[in-house]
Amino acid sequence: MQIKDQLHRILEFKETPKRIVSLVPSQTELLVDLGLKDAIVGITKFCVHPETLRKEKTIVGGTKQVKLDLIESLKPDIILCNKEENTKMMVEELQQLAPIHISDVYDLESCFELIKMYGELFDVTEKALRLTANIQSERQNFKQTISIQTKKSVVYFIWKDPYMVAGGDTFINYMLQDAGFLNIFSNRKRYPEISLEASELEKADCILLSSEPFPFKEKHVNELKNRFPDKEIRVVDGELFSWYGSRLLKSYPYFKTLP
Template structure:
């Protein structure tokens, strides 16, 4: 599931029961209903951190889930009390001599010590962006799910984005914590602020906003030149994709975010915008960011392609083979004819790697538009490869994979 779906605490005692997960953000909330069945296939953006979090909760020791939530609440209250005793000016901890006052992307006023020498990231997409800006050496901590680039896995981990360890963050003495509106809970932000730790939140909702967010973060961290060069390169690559696809009709697709129930992407999300830029048109036109779709509706809409974002090829092979055996899904021409497009998880993160995912999808949908230029994608370290799909006799879709696990 995309990195900005925000689960919360509710769970029911049976692994066959419905699970209600609340989505929280810094400013709004909505409910997402996940039906956990023992035989379900995970065709979500499976390595995105929220899928792993929800799957672990769904198939784990659910009879004790309520107890765990209660313990977390008690621990949070205890930590808040301790924080009041331990809070001290950040200048005393970091040696920063001055602060600047800025508004973050959610409209919050934040006072940030200057220069920013020590950073903690609360989201995989933030971590990727920091490394892309060339300030990865200043990153002193990130989440348990930050694994791209590989250097991110060697940083101190502060827990998950949903429930980060506030005490562990404080122990790293950060000048700045970078969060993202759709992932991180207000409680986490407020707890850090009470400790005198500056928290800057990003909030990109379109591909263009991902670029501007990257450039703004570069300016804030004293990497303005690197940010401008990076964003200029990304815009050039997007422009080249647009030039190659100009005049070609968009192809109808279904982005499979979750399988049981079917969850896809709605309007006004960076992922829906990414699909459009790659020459795809989602058959789901919903004002909800991540709508739950009835399978009968999908059958009626008959998308030309099913799109899955997953870096685990063996898992994809296994799951698509099982999907092909499901009677309801076999009513889709895309399933019967094996029209699956398997992308890397770059497309699921609102970071500079999103452009990699757009290029991958455009290549898969319109191979003839890119066939003459095998070196089109900017990262020369990755070679063209084919993603094998289980039980498919037709040629596999190929694309250039330009990133590793997110």
């Protein structure tokens, strides 16, 4: 069986992989929702959904550093990685242990492509198709609620010290647009560092502080309120803007609650 990953690398398997190590939290959750929980043998410390999973599976490290010996001991048939979440050096080391499937998700189309790939790779195609259809249904339902609303210009902070924001070539930017927002940093690449003195910030109707990867809290809202007293500032659920896969089922209902 030949399977391509999202970097167009060809992987070969004699049979459906039965032992999976997942090094991407959103992909781990996706596997569980595709009915593959029992096949998962290793996960990262950041794989927090479902909540009980870290007590049931072997934690092999984080998304940037892992314990190679521990992963080798799990005898995985496949290791699931992501182009952005995991480092190139780590992937090269892991290739000595098992085939590596690398995802590269930047919009819904590539997300649905990944779900389809997992459906074929792990022999759960029907569940994958159903999941995609359900996400599309939630999205369509949401789109009907915002069709007449005026879009707000926003900046989406992902980090503090230094301040970093979501640029245009990111999945977050795609989801901001899908949620009905205009990202004022959409002309910048990846996750640029910015100063609170940046002129672009004056154009923002609303400042969004992501709950991850930096855990922005209400105290940070208050700090920025002192600097931008006339702007709307709020903490938003970062998972629902940045996690692709089955978490998208919750993203669109959540977007309905945002101003």
